Amino acid sequence: xxxxxxxxxxxxxxxxxxxxxxxxxxxxxxxxxxxxxxxxxxxxxxxxxxxxxxxxxxxxxxxxxxxxxxxxxxxxxxxxxxxxxxxxxxxxxxxxxxxxxxxxxxxxxxxxxxxxxxxxxxxxxxxxxxxxxxxxxxxxxxxxxxxxxxxxxxxxxxxxxxxxxxxxxxxxxxxxxxx
Amino acid sequence: xxxxxxxxxxxxxxxxxxxxxxxxxxxxxxxxxxxxxxxxxxxxxxxxxxxxxxxxxxxxxxxxxxxxxxxxxxxxxxxxxxxxxxxxxxxxxxxxxxxxxxxxxxxxxxxxxxxxxxxxxxxx
Numbered sequence: 400x401x402x403x404x405x406x407x408x409x410x411x412x413x414x415x416x417x418x419x420x421x422x423x424x425x426x427x428x429x430x431x432x433x434x435x436x437x438x439x440x441x442x443x444x445x446x447x448x449x450x451x452x453x454x455x456x457x458x459x460x461x462x463x464x465x466x467x468x469x470x471x472x473x474x475x476x477x478x479x480x481x482x483x484x485x486x487x488x489x490x491x492x493x494x495x496x497x498x499x500x501x502x503x504x505x506x507x508x509x510x511x512x513x514x515x516x517x518x519x520x521x522x523x524x525x526x527x528x529x530x531x532x533x534x535x536x537x538x539x540x541x542x543x544x545x546x547x548x549x550x551x552x553x554x555x556x557x558x559x560x561x562x563x564x565x566x567x568x569x570x571x572x573x574x575x576x577x578x
Numbered sequence: 579x580x581x582x583x584x585x586x587x588x589x590x591x592x593x594x595x596x597x598x599x600x601x602x603x604x605x606x607x608x609x610x611x612x613x614x615x616x617x618x619x620x621x622x623x624x625x626x627x628x629x630x631x632x633x634x635x636x637x638x639x640x641x642x643x644x645x646x647x648x649x650x651x652x653x654x655x656x657x658x659x660x661x662x663x664x665x666x667x668x669x670x671x672x673x674x675x676x677x678x679x680x681x682x683x684x685x686x687x688x689x690x691x692x693x694x695x696x697x698x699x700x701x702x
Contacts, residue, residue, distance in 0.1 A: 427611040545646035
């Protein structure tokens with residue numbers, strides 16, 4: 400007989416100095432509420448306004464990316480109702496905002512190619528790429544194709560990702576952004 | 579033309595458009611669920627005002643945070659004003675920034691880089 404006990408999970412999470420951890424369906428209302436909590440925690444941490452906005456922006460972009468992707472894949476029925484995970488942790492030199500969600504295997508290669516490309520660009524090149532993308536006509540109903548570039552511009556190091564196959568058709572994609 | 583007022587919500591800005599005075603004011607933060615849907619009435623009202631009249635149009639902004647999707651919408655709004663400016667219409671942008679918000683200041687300056695219309699950034 401097993402006992403239901405969250406102690407181990409909480410211990411693991413506490414070890415990582417986490418401010419926020421949410422796992423579940425990313426409704427817009429949840430993204431808003433968590434966003435408010437993020438702002439309040441950071442205000443208490445006495446960070447500069449820029450630092451607060453960097454963490455907040457990167458959180459919003461990742462959360463909305465997960466939401467938009469899971470909604471799109473749910474709508475075309477290629478994935479069941481999606482959920483994701485977002486985690487914000489405090490580090491010595493700043494914060495790390497990470498997210499994860501299931502993606503279709505076929506969506507992985509272009510995403511990884513984009514991230515690998517971004518990791519090779521300096522701030523000036525990222526700014527140029529951002530401006531170029533910003534002027535392209537919208538392809539996606541909700542997004543502008545700018546989120547990852549924006550995060551790469553704010554980040555203190557290249558964006559890190561991990562991919563883990565789950566079954567034949569899906570992959571779990573994780574992204575970590577240090578600001 | 580009717581004035582347009584969209585009250586602010588936690589994740590979307592206050593929008594006030596007064597067509598008689600030619601003033602479009604957008605204030606707050608912008609990260610709504612679908613920014614394209616949110617800004618659609620703003621585009622429509624601005625397009626109508628630019629087509630219908632000849633008077634000056636001023637875009638007055640006081641935005642502390644925009645998600646990237648909202649930034650795209652703002653670029654589209656600025657492009658409309660820039661086109662009007664190039665065809666001789668008196669248009670201007672006035673951006674109020676919090677002196678302590680470097681990110682908003684940087685954002686305003688980046689927008690300014692891409693247009694030739696009169697664009698003032700006022701730090702308070």
